Amino acid sequence: MEIGESSESPEGKKKSKSKTPRKPKDSVLKQKSPAEFFADNKNIAGFDNPGKCLYTTVRELVENALDSAESISKLPIVEITIEEIVRSKFNSMIGLAEHERVDEELYDDFESAKAREKRLAKEARIQEIQAKNANLGKKVKEPVASKAMKGRGETSYYRVTCKDNGKGMPHDDIPNMFGRVLSGTKYGLKQTRGKFGLGAKMALIWSKMSTGLPIEITSSMKGQNYTSFCRLDIDIHRNIPHIHVHEKQDKKERWHGAEIQIVIEGNWTTYRSKILHYMRQMAVITPYAEFLFRFLSDAPDKNVTVKFARRTDIMPPVPLETKYHPSAVDLLLIKRLIAETSKQNLLQFLQHEFVNISKSHAERLIGEMGPDFSHKMLVKSLTSQQIVRIHQLFRQAKFDDPSGDCLSPAGEYNLRLGIIKELHPDMVATYSGSGFATCSVLKYLKATPFLSKLESVLVEKMLSNWNSYKINQAQDKIGVFVSIVSTKIPFKGTGKEYIGDDISEIAAAVKTSIQQCCTQLKSKILKRIQAREQQERKRNLSKYIPNVTGAIYDVLKEMSHLHASKRKRYTNEDAEVLNKVSNHIITRETLGEKLAQHVEQVDYEMALEYATQSGVNEEPRENIYIQTLEGESKFVDFQSPVFVFRLFQ
Ligand SMILES: Nc1ncnc2c1ncn2[C@@H]1O[C@H](COP(=O)(O)OP(=O)(O)OP(=O)(O)O)[C@@H](O)[C@H]1O
Numbered sequence: 001m002e003i004g005e006s007s008e009s010p011e012g013k014k015k016s017k018s019k020t021p022r023k024p025k026d027s028v029l030k031q032k033s034p035a036e037f038f039a040d041n042k043n044i045a046g047f048d049n050p051g052k053c054l055y056t057t058v059r060e061l062v063e064n065a066l067d068s069a070e071s072i073s074k075l076p077i078v079e080i081t082i083e084e085i086v087r088s089k090f091n092s093m094i095g096l097a098e099h100e101r102v103d104e105e106l107y108d109d110f111e112s113a114k115a116r117e118k119r120l121a122k123e124a125r126i127q128e129i130q131a132k133n134a135n136l137g138k139k140v141k142e143p144v145a146s147k148a149m150k151g152r153g154e155t156s157y158y159r160v161t162c163k164d165n166g167k168g169m170p171h172d173d174i175p176n177m178f179g180r181v182l183s184g185t186k187y188g189l190k191q192t193r194g195k196f197g198l199g200a201k202m203a204l205i206w207s208k209m210s211t212g213l214p215i216e217i218t219s220s221m222k223g224q225n226y227t228s229f230c231r232l233d234i235d236i237h238r239n240i241p242h243i244h245v246h247e248k249q250d251k252k253e254r255w256h257g258a259e260i261q262i263v264i265e266g267n268w269t270t271y272r273s274k275i276l277h278y279m280r281q282m283a284v285i286t287p288y289a290e291f292l293f294r295f296l297s298d299a300p301d302k303n304v305t306v307k308f309a310r311r312t313d314i315m316p317p318v319p320l321e322t323k324y325h326p327s328a329v330d331l332l333l334i335k336r337l338i339a340e341t342s343k344q345n346l347l348q349f350l351q352h353e354f355v356n357i358s359k360s361h362a363e364r365l366i367g368e369m370g371p372d373f374s375h376k377m378l379v380k381s382l383t384s385q386q387i388v389r390i391h392q393l394f395r396q397a398k399f400d401d402p403s404g405d406c407l408s409p410a411g412e413y414n415l416r417l418g419i420i421k422e423l424h425p426d427m428v429a430t431y432s433g434s435g436f437a438t439c440s441v442l443k444y445l446k447a448t449p450f451l452s453k454l455e456s457v458l459v460e461k462m463l464s465n466w467n468s469y470k471i472n473q474a475q476d477k478i479g480v481f482v483s484i485v486s487t488k489i490p491f492k493g494t495g496k497e498y499i500g501d502d503i504s505e506i507a508a509a510v511k512t513s514i515q516q517c518c519t520q521l522k523s524k525i526l527k528r529i530q531a532r533e534q535q536e537r538k539r540n541l542s543k544y545i546p547n548v549t550g551a552i553y554d555v556l557k558e559m560s561h562l563h564a565s566k567r568k569r570y571t572n573e574d575a576e577v578l579n580k581v582s583n584h585i586i587t588r589e590t591l592g593e594k595l596a597q598h599v600e601q602v603d604y605e606m607a608l609e610y611a612t613q614s615g616v617n618e619e620p621r622e623n624i625y626i627q628t629l630e631g632e633s634k635f636v637d638f639q640s641p642v643f644v645f646r647l648f649q
Pocket residue numbers: 060064065068164166167168169177178183184185186193194195196197198199200201257258
């Protein structure tokens with residue numbers, strides 16, 4: 001599907017010989033190609049400012065790499081490198097001579113001698129205050145960038161390279177895949193990260209807007225004895241690739257996959273933490289992938305190398321292509337399906353082009369459509385009115401929900417593993433819901449602030465009663481991961497940053513998942529609280545043993561004197577005890593020991609009583625997750641926060 005082709009640019013029109021009516025002189029009507037539209041509105045695809053553009057470029061390339069490796073069931077290895085290119089280096093790269101400023105006052109970062117003096121004095125004062133605060137152990141705020149530091153001219157360029165071990169691309173498709181907006185291989189009804197056929201082209205449009213440099217693609221597919229190399233940019237007005245080089249080269253290594261390289265303007269300083277956070281999130285959600293992230297610059301202290309190692313060899317199965325659900329199609333879609341179907345008659349069409357319509361169900365539906373319809377009628381001969389009738393029936397009839405079999409959720413096992421390995425939380429709870437294959441994870445951290453403002457507001461909205469789950473919002477740090485898989489995620493924009501909470505089924509599934517996780521956490525937290533209380537009770541009782549023994553022993557001693565001097569006679573058991581005191585069989589020490597034994601006994605009995613009441617009759621248990629024995633792997637991992645068992649068959 002290439003929507004781009006239907007929209008002609010003014011240039012395209014000039015060239016075409018078609019007899020379209022001439023534009024009236026006073027008309028203000030204009031057309032835009034999809035590439036022009038997205039260049040003008042790049043914010044809707046997550047390309048807002050240079051920093052965000054760098055971040056979104058990384059995201060788009062990484063997600064394409066993962067999609068590609070997963071499509072052939074290959075454990076992904078993704079190497080992403082961001083190389084900083086300072087302006088002087090960039091200029092020499094493009095053959096632009098360095099220019100010494102002549103008229104300083106022309107520049108945005110110009111400051112007069114007086115202003116400079118004032119600024120330096122202010123900065124010195126701030127530094128002094130900060131030094132004082134640091135000595136007092138107070139928190140020191142990051143200094144705000146001064147005008148001289150943040151001049152608009154301080155552009156930085158970055159070469160972003162992403163290499164994967166995925167499927168690679170057919171040689172002839174590469175130019176359109178990267179140089180034609182709204183072209184891709186992921187429009188079908190299949191769960192993939194990519195969907196719009198836009199991301200890589202947005203990165204290219206941004207490189208064209210900011211550096212003017214082309215994108216370079218190297219690709220090799222399994223079984224190909226060559227490597228494809230393509231250097232191209234995009235003709236924005238016509239929305240077509242502008243190819244510089246497109247050739248087959250000798251294959252030097254046994255590699256299949258793709259390597260994409262692009263030079264763009266960006267801002268590493270402001271987006272460093274967001275990019276690293278994203279890489280970590282990807283490592284959490286895809287623990288079966290290996291990520292190598294590198295930031296390289298001329299200043300070695302700025303360089304970053306992070307390797308997120310693979311923690312499991314078990315990846316979710318490849319998602320399956322599915323068909324449309326009859327309740328979810330519109331008129332346009334039915335017409336398209338009719339045009340594209342290979343089935344001859346209406347019965348076969350209904351039965352094979354939709355999910356949840358069996359043969360007998362199709363027969364009943366055709367019966368319900370009216371006398372104009374029959375099983376054998378040619379589907380391509382349906383009139384517009386008849387198609388409307390089918391559509392109306394699809395809207396009114398009752399169909400089973402789609403099964404979700406075509407989806408491949410990350411699964412509790414993978415999410416849990418990813419979270420434990422990357423975030424080392426204090427506690428984790430996971431829950432996997434059905435229907436939307438929603439899997440939600442809630443982790444509970446003591447030390448690391450995790451939620452961003454937006455996420456916390458969202459979770460807050462979902463769950464206002466943390467207290468009832470024994471979660472202390474002021475003290476406890478809570479992280480929530482929700483993984484939603486679908487053939488079509490209802491993102492709010494092509495930047496794929498948000499999904500709305502207006503789709504009630506998704507909102508309800510997410511809420512239930514979070515509540516389920518909270519309930520699991522609650523029982524873990526309660527156990528911990530009770531264990532702490534038990535320890536405290538014992539400590540409190542033991543604390544008084546010396547004083548209590550002393551007091552009792554003094555009284556017994558006094559009584560034994562009275563008894564021995566016959567000033568007061570005690571009988572039976574009392575006399576026996578007092579004699580033992582006189583004969584040093586009962587001493588301060590033996591009394592202390594007995595009391596300690598008693599405290600131990602009482603404590604044990606109380607713990608036992610609690611355990612019987614709450615149904616805990618053993619040591620606290622930790623759930624372990626066993627991966628199913630599907631796929632090629634001949635082993636199974638038993639995963640717990642403290643150990644992993646790998647059992648080979
Ligand atoms: N690393 C890669 N390996 C193999 N194919 C790739 C790779 N990167 C891109 N492609 C191909 O190029 C197409 C276009 O990619 P692009 O990022 O523009 O869109 P998309 O991934 O399909 O959708 P979205 O815009 O939602 O990300 C993809 O559909 C895919 O077929």
